[in-house]
Amino acid sequence: MQKHIKPHNFQRFDRIIANWPDNTAEHQRARLLDAMRLCAGVTTLEAMRFLDIVDPRARVVELRKEGYRINTSWVSQPSECGRLHNVGLYTLAANATDISMAAKVKPVLESGSSQLVLALWH
Numbered sequence: 001m002q003k004h005i006k007p008h009n010f011q012r013f014d015r016i017i018a019n020w021p022d023n024t025a026e027h028q029r030a031r032l033l034d035a036m037r038l039c040a041g042v043t044t045l046e047a048m049r050f051l052d053i054v055d056p057r058a059r060v061v062e063l064r065k066e067g068y069r070i071n072t073s074w075v076s077q078p079s080e081c082g083r084l085h086n087v088g089l090y091t092l093a094a095n096a097t098d099i100s101m102a103a104k105v106k107p108v109l110e111s112g113s114s115q116l117v118l119a120l121w122h
Helices: 010-019 025-039 044-050 056-065 096-110
Strands: 070-078 084-092
Touching (some): 010 025, 025 084, 044 084, 056 070, 056 084
Antiparallel strands (some): 070 084
């Protein structure tokens, strides 16, 4: 178990919400992905409090089904009343997208084709 961590910069969370303002599952997943990318991870409490995601666990499951490799580790973080709780810290696995793109690009490169292959990010 990791030690207690402080919440990330609130301004980042505000910018993420401004970019994905709807309360649809799609926008919630996008907010969670942005937070994991920009903040190098997000806790369950941060996602609920600052990203307006009522159940981040469900969004993580959906993102994993879409192919994202998300690691879960445990950290201590205070609740609204100040008590420490063990909560999940979600982080994107390093090179998760690079690995999947490499598998798609390699056959094209080996075929001798001179076609340009672009990687498109979500």
